[in-house]
Amino acid sequence: MNEPVVSVNNISKIFKGSKKKAKDFVALENISFDVFKGEFVSLLGPSGCGKSTLLKIISNLIPSTGGKIDIYNENETEKKIPQFGFVFQDSVLLPWRTALDNALFPFEIMSNKKKADEKHVKRLFELAKLNGFEDSYPRQLSGGMKQRVAIVRALSYNPEILLMDEPFGALDAITRDELNNLLLEIWHSTKKTILFVTHSISEAVYLSDRIIVMGTKPGRVLEDMHIDIPRPRDEDTKLSPEFFNYVKKLRVMLKNSE
Amino acid sequence: MKKKINSKLLSFLFLVLLIALWKIIVTVFNVPTHILPPPEDILFKAIQLVQTSVLQTNFLATFEEIVIGFSIGAILGMVMGYILAKIEILEKALSPYILIFQTAPKISLAPLFVLWFGLGITSKVVLIALVTLFPVMINMILGVRSTDRNYYYLLKVLKANKFQIMTKVELKNALPYLMTGTRLALVMSITAAVIGEMMGSRAGLGFLLILGNEMYDITLLLTVIIVISLLSFFLDIGMKKLQEKLLVWHESTQKG
Numbered sequence: 465m466n467e468p469v470v471s472v473n474n475i476s477k478i479f480k481g482s483k484k485k486a487k488d489f490v491a492l493e494n495i496s497f498d499v500f501k502g503e504f505v506s507l508l509g510p511s512g513c514g515k516s517t518l519l520k521i522i523s524n525l526i527p528s529t530g531g532k533i534d535i536y537n538e539n540e541t542e543k544k545i546p547q548f549g550f551v552f553q554d555s556v557l558l559p560w561r562t563a564l565d566n567a568l569f570p571f572e573i574m575s576n577k578k579k580a581d582e583k584h585v586k587r588l589f590e591l592a593k594l595n596g597f598e599d600s601y602p603r604q605l606s607g608g609m610k611q612r613v614a615i616v617r618a619l620s621y622n623p624e625i626l627l628m629d630e631p632f633g634a635l636d637a638i639t640r641d642e643l644n645n646l647l648l649e650i651w652h653s654t655k656k657t658i659l660f661v662t663h664s665i666s667e668a669v670y671l672s673d674r675i676i677v678m679g680t681k682p683g684r685v686l687e688d689m690h691i692d693i694p695r696p697r698d699e700d701t702k703l704s705p706e707f708f709n710y711v712k713k714l715r716v717m718l719k720n721s722e
Numbered sequence: 723m724k725k726k727i728n729s730k731l732l733s734f735l736f737l738v739l740l741i742a743l744w745k746i747i748v749t750v751f752n753v754p755t756h757i758l759p760p761p762e763d764i765l766f767k768a769i770q771l772v773q774t775s776v777l778q779t780n781f782l783a784t785f786e787e788i789v790i791g792f793s794i795g796a797i798l799g800m801v802m803g804y805i806l807a808k809i810e811i812l813e814k815a816l817s818p819y820i821l822i823f824q825t826a827p828k829i830s831l832a833p834l835f836v837l838w839f840g841l842g843i844t845s846k847v848v849l850i851a852l853v854t855l856f857p858v859m860i861n862m863i864l865g866v867r868s869t870d871r872n873y874y875y876l877l878k879v880l881k882a883n884k885f886q887i888m889t890k891v892e893l894k895n896a897l898p899y900l901m902t903g904t905r906l907a908l909v910m911s912i913t914a915a916v917i918g919e920m921m922g923s924r925a926g927l928g929f930l931l932i933l934g935n936e937m938y939d940i941t942l943l944l945t946v947i948i949v950i951s952l953l954s955f956f957l958d959i960g961m962k963k964l965q966e967k968l969l970v971w972h973e974s975t976q977k978g
Contacts (some may be wrong), residue, residue, distance in 0.1 A: 525875050550879045556872040560894050562970040573880040574891065601971045 466694070468498035468536060469625055469657045470522060475531035475535035477517055477683075491517050495531070495565045497676055497688055499659055500668065501624075504651060506660045506668040506675045510718065519629050522659070523548050535625070549618030549656075551628040557602040557617075563609075564589070564598035567617045574621065576578030581620070581697035588616040591650055608639035612646065619654060628660045632667070641699070644670060648697065669710045670697060678713065679721035686721055689714070750947055759941045764948065767941045779860075781949065783925035788957075791850025792911045796904055799855040803862025804888070813863065824856045829917050838920040846918035846926070853914045854907040861903030865896025869894050898972050901965045909962055912954045927953075 471551040477492040490534045491514040499505045507515040521528045535547055567585045589595055602610055611631055618626060632640045644667060651658055661704050669691055670673050677686040693706055701707055739763045747753065748760045755763070771777035806813040832849055840847035873891050881888070919928025927950050934942035 512724050520875075523879060525878055552872050552875070554872060556870070556876050556893070558873070560890065560897070569890075573877070573882045573886055601975060603971070625740060654915050707731070 467501055468505075468534075469501050470499040470523065470659065471505065471534040472497050472499075472518075473532045473534070475518065475528050477514065477521060478529045482575045486707040492521075492528075493682040493684050494498050495683070495685055497685065499625075499657060501657055502655055504658045504660065504671055504673045506662055506672040507678060508662060508665065508668040508675050508714070509678030509683075509686075510680055510722075511622060513665060513678040513680045515663075516629050518542045518683070519627055519659065519661050523550055523627050528531075529545075540590075544624060545621060546570065547625065549615075549621075549626040551611070551614050551618045551626070551631040555602070555607075555614040555628045555631050557566060557610055557613055559566070559602050562599045562601055563594065563605065563613045566613055567620050568587075569617060570621045584622070585616065585620050588619055590615050591653065592646065606639075608643055609636050611635065611643060615647070615650065619650070619656070624657060625660045628658065630661050630663065633662070633664075640667070645698070647671065648695075652696070656677070665711050666702065669693070669707060669714065675714070677717060679718070686717060737969055743744050744788050756938060759944070763941050767945045768804045771942075771945065777945075779948065780815070780930050781818075781924050781953075783843075784919065785953075787846040787850060787915045787918070788911050790843070791847040791915070792854050792908060794847065795851035795854025795911070796907065797858055798851065799858030799903070799907075800862050800900065802855070803859040803970065804866060804893075806859070807863045807866035820856075820860075824860065828853050828856075829914060832878065832914075832921040835918070841922050845921075846915055846923070849918045850911045850914045853910045854904075857903040857907045857910070858900065858902075860903050862896055862897040865899030868891050868899070869895045898969055901961075901969065905958065905961045905965065908957055909954055916950060965968075 466642055467689050473496055474493040475492055476490070479491055481488050482676040507518060509515045517526070518540065520526045524533070529702060545672065557563075559693050561569065561698060564585070567589070568582065586598075589598060592615060594609065594616065596611055597605065597609065602613075605613065615631070635643065636716060647658075648671065650656075660671060661666075673693050675689045675691060679686045688708075693701060693704070693710070744758075746855040748758055749834070751974050768777070772822045806816070828849070831852065832845075836851050841935060869892050873895070877887050877891060916925070916928040916931070919926035919947060920932050923929045927946050931943060934940070
């Protein structure tokens with residue numbers, strides 16, 4: 465918990481009005497925070513606060529209009545290896561590939577598939593409780609299973625940082641709880657740094673070490689909150705008074721910011 | 723399984739019924755042979771055409787035109803389609819011409835091609851390639867354009883190069899569209915072959931049609947029409963099988 469892995473410095477994003485009369489839209493204004501090694505950090509905010517945009521800027525998928533992102537990565541020297549694992553809201557699995565081939569897709573792009581990699585992916589399949597579905601096509605899988613394959617794919621090449629953009633937002637509550645627990649398990653056993661975007665207060669409290677609370681108009685950081693609920697956390701955690709207190713505090717904070 | 727057999731049997735019975743009806747009408751109403759010959763005449767004619775190898779020669783001539791013309795048109799259509807899909811400004815600039823050319827009946831060019839390229843195979847190949855090109859190209863453009871933006875994000879995270887983006891995602895994504903386009907093009911190319919041959923040729927099924935027409939040989943005409951129909955039927959079935967094989971992963975081939 466000492467060295468930052470991701471450092472966000474004064475990031476802003478302005479969408480230029482497309483017509484002459486249209487006003488510029490400030491999506492993000494002077495966002496700054498650090499994410500430390502091994503930490504589980506959530507970006508929490510209502511829709512429209514620019515949290516997904518921020519994640520895409522951090523991962524260099526879209527450019528920012530100001531500020532700087534620093535990534536401190538051990539395998540930075542290896543140019544071909546992606547710096548992050550990225551999990552999208554939709555699974556973004558390639559429908560013409562089986563589950564296993566989807567998880568191995570990154571190696572095909574890096575064009576250095578080794579036997580060891582395949583073993584590693586098969587182990588991840590077990591960790592994600594996906595064994596037996598290696599040869600299924602995405603259309604044969606449920607939403608929750610697709611998302612698990614997407615997580616395995618993101619972890620397949622062993623990145624240090626895992627970026628997740630509302631990965632469970634489209635799932636039903638039961639599947640969502642299930643995948644939250646699975647994600648915590650995976651996080652414990654792989655020791656990744658996770659930056660997780662969500663609009664669910666309870667999900668953020670349950671999963672995170674820290675929550676960056678964001679507000680809208682313009683998208684900004686309201687508070688950087690530590691969640692001091694002991695781990696391991698399980699379903700009982702959600703019934704504890706401290707959990708309830710955090711949820712209440714966040715709810716009030718988000719409500720007042722409107 | 724039982725149901726499937728039943729439907730096949732029913733199809734066959736339907737055919738038998740149709741032929742029987744044909745025979746009955748011809749006999750009862752005493753239809754002259756030069757208007758509608760009885761079904762068995764068609765069979766005899768077919769046997770005779772095969773024995774003198776007239777049918778094989780002309781069938782192969784048409785088949786050859788289709789294979790060559792269709793291949794050229796499909797390959798050109800895919801290449802041009804991909805280029806137009808990727809270079810949006812080019813597609814926008816050319817789109818009015820593409821639209822005019824696409825909607826114009828290309829068959830009307832057949833007499834022109836016969837004058838330009840002669841009575842040989844070239845004039846038909848050019849015509850077939852032309853009718854094949856458009857549906858393949860248009861569907862290629864649609865298919866590549868329909869690539870989900872998230873796929874591009876994923877590829878960017880994985881640091882994929884342009885060639886990988888094309889081969890591993892864009893072309894795969896375009897495949898269902900492309901199959902629709904090529905299937906459509908194949909049926910059109912048979913029409914183009916026959917009409918091209920009718921405009922002027924020395925061989926082919928269309929040539930036989932003109933021959934039958936000029937000699938008032940209804941039996942020959944009907945035989946050739948049946949052969950042409952069977953050709954398109956089996957080519958389409960072949961295409962459908964190919965489609966099912968290539969698109970096992972796609973919703974369209976989902977079974978049960």
